[in-house]
Amino acid sequence: MKHSNVYSSVNRIAPILFALAALLWWGLANKYLLYYQEQFQLFQFTFDYLKSRCLVPGGISFYIADFLTQFYYYPWIGAAIIALLLVIIRQLVFRLGRLLKADATYGLLSFLPSIAFWAFLCDENALSGLLIGTIFSLAACCIYMRFPGNLTNRVICILVSLPVLYVVAGSVYFLFIAWAVIYEFREAMRRKEVAHALLRLGLLVLAGILIPLLAQLVTQYAFAGLLSGIGYYRFPQLYTFTGLAAVALCVATPWLMRGFSLLKSPEKRGFILTLTAVAGIGFVWIYKAADPMKEEIMRYDYLTKTGQWNAVIAEAEKKSPTSPLSVACLNLALAKNNQLGDRMFEFYQNGPEGLIPSFKRDFYAPLVSNEIYYQLGMINTAQRFTFEAMEAIPDYRKSSRAFRRLAETNLINGQYKVAEKYLRALQHTLFHKKWADTMLKYAGNESAIAGNPEMARLRKSRYINDFLYSDTEMEDMLGLLLAQNPENRLAFEYLLGYTLQNKDLERFMTYYPLGRTMNYTHIPKSYQEALIYMWTQQNPNFNGLPWSISRNVLDGVSEFAHIYMKQKQPEAILKEKYGKTYWYYLLFV
């Protein structure tokens, strides 16, 4: 078998292996990022939605990207879609290289843009509209390259492609312009027509800028946005280095392939070097682009929003979460499983914000936090957090997750017409339709709501009397929630948890007796630790202790106090043995 045949085979097999790797990466290691992406859009099969998306430069690419992103609801399908897009880009780049008569030996270089796009997509704000737009632009490059010896046809191709591409792909059409500039410049220079080369270069650049300038007349976007693209990244007009690099590599790689092909180095060595370089760059780039901390938050959030409380706790048992939002999810899961009082301090805690986060002007944090308020019965606050999160989405899109929650809060609050509005919108989606159909049956149907355990519980858990909510007086808000609904055990646990996290043991002692009617089988461990701590502050021994404190806790507090008093630097010692107690949190965190 000749070497060239081997390389051709490699170039045929490599995309399959690459796709498999991408499939596993996105389907296994990064699936929560796909869930994350899906929730920040509301793709509807309506003409209105199509119109709203397509009325901006690149809108068709954005619409296709939205259409594909809805499938992220099922991560394996989402992973397959991403793998397919990456492979299409690779194939187009490879094709361009071959059209430049690059040697198949260096075919593996054509994976570089796809690797860059892979890394780009690891950013939670990266949108696949850039990939779709790039595919259109690369396809235009391939069509343009069909006329290597015919300047007239190439000019016609450019004249047609530029406006069409700008409409279809948006400002990533600069990829096509860059390609045409380089090719035309080279062609003119080959004929030693310097003036002609400069003229072609100038005309193309001018045309490239002129079209966004004209777009100003019919759009409400700033010129900078029309030039740099508005639908490739969640923050319009913000372009990441990785995104730019990916697009630039689409232009540079085929020329790189051709450049290497012109070198007189032995094929085998060239191939091995290429393979090593591409694999090395790919590994490092993607590894660096992944953000395990963000992935952790997305994982906890997904499990929380889908009510998988045991799974949340199991995750924490494997590795205690450290970000405030993950901790908040864990605490909610513990509370929902009646374990908050017992196990809260087994895990890392970062204070009241990790229990019940306050409002932040952000499109994600309030969406995560709303789950806590919703479960507590603070329906209006959950509704506000959800609405605000949706309004804060930087690219002005709506959120399927927010629409679902808003439908729920409005159903619980008896605002059926508003709930129906959100549900009817969800009925135009592919994967939320079934849920919306089910929920619509509750609109205006009081007996159905009363028969739904969760909705009935939440209706009962709400505030009865009206007052103005205060973010800065959370303890009072929880206290009033409990006072108006003394059976709201979640509110009780959050109230006590709040005082413990706040290290306000006097308030803890005030609220603790309210738990008498909550049907506890035992005093939760952290409450025992707080109670015995308070006892030891005022009493020399355990005689007359009014609570049923376990022997472990009694022994523990004695030893803890002993080490604390006797050791010069007790923290390290206590952390090892008592790091999961309230005492350690109280004195050292």
Add this chain to the structure above:
Amino acid sequence: MKTSIIQTLACCLLLLSACSEQINSPEEIAAYPPIYPDYIGVTIPRNIAPLNFNMETDDCERMDIRIFANNRELYHQQGKIMDIPVKQWQKILEEANHCDSLMITVQAKEDGKWKNYRSFPVYLSNYPVDYGLVYRKIAPGYEVYSKMGIYQRDLSSFEETALVENTLVKGMCVNCHTFNQTNPEQFSLHIRGDHGATYLKRGTDTEYLNTKTDQTLASCVYPYWHPDGSYIAYSTNNTRQSFHVNSEERIEVIDLASDIVVYHPESHRLLHCDLLEGDEYFETYPAFSPDGKTLYFCQASVQEIPAGYKEIRYNLCSIAFEPDAGTFGNKIDTLILADTLSKSITFPRPSYDGKYILFTMADYGNFPIWHKEADLGLLDLTTNQFRMLSEVNSNDTESFHNWTKNSRWFVFSSRRDDGLYTRLYLASVDDDGQVSKPFMLPQRDPKTFYDRDIYSYNVPDFTDRPIDFERRIFEKKIVSDERIQVKSAKK
């Protein structure tokens, strides 16, 4: 060849007959048809867009609609929506030129059976409505806003165009668009965000102002033009937003302090009046009388916040204003002592013929859009008597409103449709002060349109002509941060 032509013609005839279904022995229904929007018995101007409507229920398979004037059928249509082309509608109204009403007959097919509903009238007013409406569209949210903008709608068609959207400048919020008695050549607009400003257009001159001064509480808001265009009344408010915890209410917007000032564009100075800037009262929502010699406003006694927020009730007041000298009278008159009724008045809007003041009345506070009990009231300035407008009020919120140039029509925002998303309604006032049943702003396919529309319509105001707004110059100026600093004339 001949045979194929005959076959083609036969097919066409068959298709045409299928388009218009024959109705035999429909079930007679004594009630009016349940249509959306409710256009039954409404009064409309003759230059309004087609009153397209749908049946309220989704069960309707088809409607058969006939429009009559003086018992003469002017139009017939079958379809799921009454969707009359604009030109056809204009022709209908021309043909009904000497009639005071149209009669519309609706037959609807449900479960394969036709029902014949009672015909309903649509009354035709001889007073036209202005060219268009300008409003802000924004999601009915709390503090954060997504895409929003100011839009103008041609009232004789369905055409809506964006004047300015916040996609133009990052983080920009636009609000408080105001014209001088529907004249868009005198146009004020507020821009909030990093590039905040007050845009002021007077004829061909445009200015970008910074209206916050050392002597005022905050930037100027809630503008109202003096009729001769030489002044603009503003209030300056220190505002706070709070949130209710129970299901009925959502948001409470409370002023911690508020004053009224009058801006003189020629000198870029704010005119002050001690009576309008007292510490004991909140003053807000100024509006000049059509003769320019009176300034109406709302005033409430200061209460402790937040404990007394439900006790803040605004009365409708006025003070004399001398336009030539730019001076104020030395006493405040109370036109409606709403406080004694345990009510609060906001948004006084004098009709431009000087006959009435249209206002919003709620139980308390100054931000009635979040008050379900908020209703419209009308003060007759010839008798100084006011009445609540039962003809237009609903069980849900009625809020902001404005008059047409001829003072025969007013537009108001209401949440009656679904309880949250504000929609616009128009109603007429006849010679005797009788107000007609309002009609919802027409849309081509109203049910689908309003159901899918995720914006509220804010601060509607009429414009007597299309607005000439140079968006790109506006963008450039806003981003430049070059502002004319307004000065205070306070000593």
